[in-house]
Structure formats: structure tokens, C-alpha cells
Amino acid sequence: MNSVVRAGHLAPYFKSSTQVVANSLKPLVVVPTPSEKTVVLPLPKTSTVETLHGSLPIQGLKVKAGTRVPAQVRFAHTDISYPDFSAYRRKETQDPTSKANETIDERQSFTYLIAGAGSVAGAYAAKSVVTHFVSSMSAAADVLALAKIEIKLAEIPEGKSVTFKWRGKPLFIRHRTADEISTEKAVPVDTLRDPQHDDQHTQNPKWLVVIGVCTHLGCVPVANVGEFGGYYCPCHGSHYDASGGIRKGPAPLNLEVPPHTFMDEGLLVVG
Amino acid sequence: MSVWSTLNRTVFKRTSTFALAVAGGTFFFERTFELVSQSIFENLNKGKLWKDIKHKYEN
Secondary structure (H helix, E strand, C coil): CHHHHHCHHHHHHHHHHEEEECCCCCCCEEEECCHHHCCCCCCCCCCCHHHHHHHCCCCCCCCCCCCCCCCCCCCCCCCCCCCCCCCCCCHHHCCCCCCHHHHHHHHHHHHHHHHHHHHHHHHHHHHHHHHHHHHCCCCCHHHHHHCCEEEEHHHCCCCCEEEEEECCEEEEEEECCHHHHHHHHHCCHHHCCCCCCHHHHCCCCCEEEEECCCCCCCCCCEECCCCCEEEEECCCCEEEECCCCEEECCCCCCCCCCCEEEECCCEEEEC | CHHHHHHHHHHHCCHHHHHHHHHHHHHHHHHHHHHHHHHHHHHHCCCCCHHHHHHHHCC
């Protein structure tokens, strides 16, 4: 019986010749089929290619389903050589029984290291680009070189005010006499329009460094003229004293003091 | 391999420490990179730079 079932494509031929009857009451008896009862399979209707194929004695494999029957038919069983991927595996995962949790540091850290190194390089590149563009907004070196002037103080005699050009503006440098210094230091601050003591104007009391632009409307004052012996603006009559302070006239503020430093050997750097 | 696991556990695992390491690393990388590239440039242009010919023009 089993052999009949297993030999799927031979089953029709077996069936036509023998019949096996299993009975628990009677012993197994092979009953030969009478020849007149030979069943000849009727020719199937061949209307399509599939039915024609089905009528052929050589038939394709038939898959039989059942509890005792293999559910599928395979041509190949153990002769397939599976590719070996161990060359592509990490060293930590060559052993399939290794736990992921135990090998995670070895597997991750190098990737993270590469990512970190890339981030460092990227951050450096970004910083360089930003610095490049931001520094392009600052003044150029030739402009910065013109922004400072050096003045040899020995060339200015006492009691004289000399005019220089600094950043497109007139610059007054006044070598003050001891008399002027004591006068300006004695001026009470609270009586001034723009209350600044002489010490706030000068670093060295012998030298007054101011920008020669009237704080009223921007005219250039004239030195050693005016009621207070300092500067006088001819445009609207503002009187400045020898400290650059406004004393009379329409100007609201004292003359502006630019940033300056006294270097050694009588050298003054403005800017 | 314990170096890797220490590195992974202390630095890489947390985004905050990772970012901190990147920022700190950038600081040192910048210094080294600029020093090295500067020295390479000066090595290639030896004799042409102002500091090499300065003594001819200044006393």
C-alpha cells in the first residue's frame, strides 16, 4: 500500500493491475483482477495544452499531501554547498553562540571612533570657514596701518598746538606750559557744561591730544585763540579752553580725546 | 580590547560625552594641525620667507 502511494506517478498503472484489500478479519489476499475487467483509462479531453500534457504517460511530479506523506519533493538534499560568510563576519561574531551584549563594545567602538574623528575634522573645517568669513569683515591690514600715527613729541615746542591728520580728521597736539596746566587743573568741574576734569582729558598733563572737530557742527577750531586761550571755532563761536573743554558758545561737548599712548623716548602713538 | 570597551562605555555611548569629546578633540586637533601645516609650509618655502631674509634689510 505504502509503495503504491509513494510511487506517485506509477500509481495509475499499479491500480489497474492489482488491488490490495486490507481486512482485520481475513488474511491479506491478493485478488487478481479479471482480464475482462481491466480498466482502460478513458482518454481525457484535450482542449488545452495542460490537459494534453496531463494525458501523456510521462507526467510531471505530483505533490501529495497527507499525514504520512512527505509534504514536498526536493531534488537536492544534502549536496548543496552553502557559501561561507565567515570571511565577511566580524571576529567577534564568528562564533554563532556569542552573545551580542558581550561583544557590543568591540563591534561599536571603532565605528564610533571613525564617526568621532570625522566630527572633529568637520568641526575644525566649519570653524575655519566661519572664522575666514567673519575676519573678512574686519579692517584690512593697510587700513589698520593708516589708523595709527606716531608723533615725535620733541618736535613740538612748549606752548604750541600742532595739527596732524589722523583717520581723515585733524588732530591737535598741544604742548602745554606749566601755567596752562595749573590753570586748567584749577577749573571747578561743576561749573563746566560738559563736566570733565582736566585729568580725564590728559594722560600726561604736559600733552593735550584732542580731535580738532568742533562738537557743535564739525568745523575745525583755531588754536590759541578765544577767550579761554585754548581753541576757538570760527563758525559759530565756540570757545574751548586749553584742556579741550567747552566753555562758551553753542557746542555741547568737550573736544574728543582719541585713544593714545605715550611710548618711551618721547614718542606718542595715536590710534 | 578593554581599551575599546572603556572608550565605548565612557565616551561614545552617551551623546553628551560624545559631543564633548568632539569639541575637546577639535581644540587639540586645531592646534596640532595648524602647527604641522605651518611647519610644512615653512619647510617648503625655506629661504623665501621674510624671517629668512630679514637680516639683509634690518639691522
